[in-house]
Amino acid sequence: MVKICCIGAGYVGGPTMAVIALKCPEIEVAVVDISVPRINAWNSDQLPIYEPGLEDIVKQCRGKNLFFSTDVEKHVREADIVFVSVNTPTKTTGLGAGKAADLTYWESAARMIADVSVSDKIVVEKSTVPVKTAEAIEKILMHNSKGIKFQILSNPEFLAEGTAIADLFNPDRVLIGGRETPEGFKAVQTLKEVYANWVPEDQIITTNLWSAELSKLAANAFLAQRISSVNAMSALCESTGADVTQVAYAVGTDSRIGPKFLNASVGFGGSCFQKDILNLVYICQCNGLPEVAEYWKQVIKINDYQKNRFVNRIVSSMFNTVSNKKVAILGFAFKKDTGDTRETPAIDVCKGLLGDKAQISIYDPQVTEEQIQRDLSMKKFDWDHPLHLQPMSPTTVKQVSVTWDAYEATKGAHAVCVLTEWDEFKSLDYQKIFDNMQKPAFIFDGRNIMNVNKLREIGFIVYSIGKPLDAWLKDMPAFI
Ligand SMILES: NC(=O)c1ccc[n+]([C@@H]2O[C@H](COP(=O)([O-])OP(=O)(O)OC[C@H]3O[C@@H](n4cnc5c(N)ncnc54)[C@H](O)[C@@H]3O)[C@@H](O)[C@H]2O)c1
Numbered sequence: 001m002v003k004i005c006c007i008g009a010g011y012v013g014g015p016t017m018a019v020i021a022l023k024c025p026e027i028e029v030a031v032v033d034i035s036v037p038r039i040n041a042w043n044s045d046q047l048p049i050y051e052p053g054l055e056d057i058v059k060q061c062r063g064k065n066l067f068f069s070t071d072v073e074k075h076v077r078e079a080d081i082v083f084v085s086v087n088t089p090t091k092t093t094g095l096g097a098g099k100a101a102d103l104t105y106w107e108s109a110a111r112m113i114a115d116v117s118v119s120d121k122i123v124v125e126k127s128t129v130p131v132k133t134a135e136a137i138e139k140i141l142m143h144n145s146k147g148i149k150f151q152i153l154s155n156p157e158f159l160a161e162g163t164a165i166a167d168l169f170n171p172d173r174v175l176i177g178g179r180e181t182p183e184g185f186k187a188v189q190t191l192k193e194v195y196a197n198w199v200p201e202d203q204i205i206t207t208n209l210w211s212a213e214l215s216k217l218a219a220n221a222f223l224a225q226r227i228s229s230v231n232a233m234s235a236l237c238e239s240t241g242a243d244v245t246q247v248a249y250a251v252g253t254d255s256r257i258g259p260k261f262l263n264a265s266v267g268f269g270g271s272c273f274q275k276d277i278l279n280l281v282y283i284c285q286c287n288g289l290p291e292v293a294e295y296w297k298q299v300i301k302i303n304d305y306q307k308n309r310f311v312n313r314i315v316s317s318m319f320n321t322v323s324n325k326k327v328a329i330l331g332f333a334f335k336k337d338t339g340d341t342r343e344t345p346a347i348d349v350c351k352g353l354l355g356d357k358a359q360i361s362i363y364d365p366q367v368t369e370e371q372i373q374r375d376l377s378m379k380k381f382d383w384d385h386p387l388h389l390q391p392m393s394p395t396t397v398k399q400v401s402v403t404w405d406a407y408e409a410t411k412g413a414h415a416v417c418v419l420t421e422w423d424e425f426k427s428l429d430y431q432k433i434f435d436n437m438q439k440p441a442f443i444f445d446g447r448n449i450m451n452v453n454k455l456r457e458i459g460f461i462v463y464s465i466g467k468p469l470d471a472w473l474k475d476m477p478a479f480i
């Protein structure tokens with residue numbers, strides 16, 4: 001029986017391995033992690049991450065051919081294929097701080113693999129890593145291997161959170177990069193056979209190592225660039241009376257452009273886009289390509305601009321101050337159908353409002369008060385380290401309250417901000433919300449999910465990203 005071990009039981013390691021176990025009953029899959037609470041959660045009824053469809057699969061396979069364990073060394077030693085899906089955060093100190101990927105966790109995993117291995121292995125990069133990481137990993141493994149042979153493959157993951165299971169069942173493509181040597185080709189073929197259990201062969205792309213590593217960074221940069229492009233247009237729409245949804249539709253019907261990923265928003269979030277683009281920028285700089293670096297940096301700059309613009313719009317619309325005003329936040333996760341808050345735009349928006357002394361009341365169906373308080377007090381990039389290494393929230397932010405009910409959050413508020421596109425926000429009783437709010441009552445829709453006409457009929461002053469402005473908002477100078 002082929003044995004797979006995955007180091008890192010996170011948003012990628014957990015779902016990816018669960019799907020491999022489901023689709024390949026003849027393979028034994030062990031997911032290992034240094035975090036005891038995380039592994040305990042994977043072995044309980046309360047999984048550590050919320051992902052539609054995941055629980056069913058874990059329940060089906062756990063204890064049969066899918067195991068979660070903290071005995072990292074044992075499972076690595078026994079495995080034929082070792083996936084490494086550990087954190088690759090942005091460096092916070094030293095060379096490349098604020099841009100370069102911090103490969104501490106990767107390197108320690110590679111050293112451990114070399115230490116404990118007693119048989120040849122295929123080591124698969126599942127984490128998103130800088131191009132050429134495989135070369136460094138090869139060196140670590142080779143110099144510590146005691147004669148054991150390792151083949152390194154790059155097999156980046158393209159799943160998106162909230163749709164991880166659907167993406168894994170039906171990927172647009174699986175990408176495998178390897179060394180162009182007989183041993184390298186053989187390793188690529190072995191991994192290809194795993195995926196071929198459910199992915200059509202013509203959707204399994206094989207390349208050299210560096211193309212696979214770089215394709216992952218490139219794909220995220222292209223995706224994020226589309227969002228920054230449409231968000232840049234949203235600002236122009238507000239100034240000209242154009243409607244960004246209409247513009248995006250008209251642009252996206254061109255088959256060369258395509259309709260996906262053109263939703264204007266308060267800004268993109270999530271653990272990947274910013275981190276991976278910063279990493280790409282750093283790699284360009286290190287390779288003497290400052291113009292290319294500047295080009296990609298702009299995608300992040302526009303994203304920051306969009307988040308600032310949103311906060312400034314709120315404050316300027318409300319007579320240029322939100323001091324002591326209650327502002328309700330609907331949605332804190334970085335997108336719907338996940339409880340993940342890593343780099344969520346809600347953090348920046350809340351911090352911006354807190355900077356103007358607002359009282360904030362937050363409701364998100366999947367995010368706990370503890371998580372929100374940690375997010376609002378954590379330093380930039382701290383969130384991307386393993387949980388047990390993250391600083392605990394030193395103090396709670398007093399002007400922030402968290403409820404489990406949208407009506408409670410909005411009661412007595414001056415304004416409501418929609419920051420995550422949860423479906424349930426579309427069907428709230430907005431008349432009831434309006435009746436219980438201070439007047440004038442504002443709604444700032446950062447996701448364009450609201451029925452604007454209906455809200456205006458009720459009496460709200462409504463701001464939607466990139467849409468023709470309410471007369472009220474037109475009269476209020478926006479300091480952006
Ligand atoms: N989250 C996504 O949607 C996504 C999608 C594609 C790629 N990626 C990439 O995959 C990688 C992992 O992302 P994630 O979201 O799953 O992160 P995560 O933080 O959810 O999981 C990483 C896990 O690795 C564990 N870990 C760290 N060092 C370890 C070690 N030496 N031994 C054992 N366990 C260790 C941590 O405790 C943590 O549980 C990152 O490089 C990320 O960029 C993420």
Ligand SMILES: O=c1ccn([C@@H]2O[C@H](COP(=O)(O)OP(=O)(O)O[C@H]3O[C@H](CO)[C@@H](O)[C@H](O)[C@H]3O)[C@@H](O)[C@H]2O)c(=O)[nH]1
Nearest residue numbers: 157158159160161227261262263265268269270272334335
């Ligand atoms: O038209 C759009 C599409 C997305 N977003 C926002 O962009 C962010 C990222 O969304 P999405 O890409 O759907 O989720 P992620 O889980 O971050 O997935 C991205 O990052 C992963 C990690 O690398 C990759 O594997 C995926 O392919 C890539 O889509 C979220 O805040 C979304 O709300 C928009 O604002 N407008």
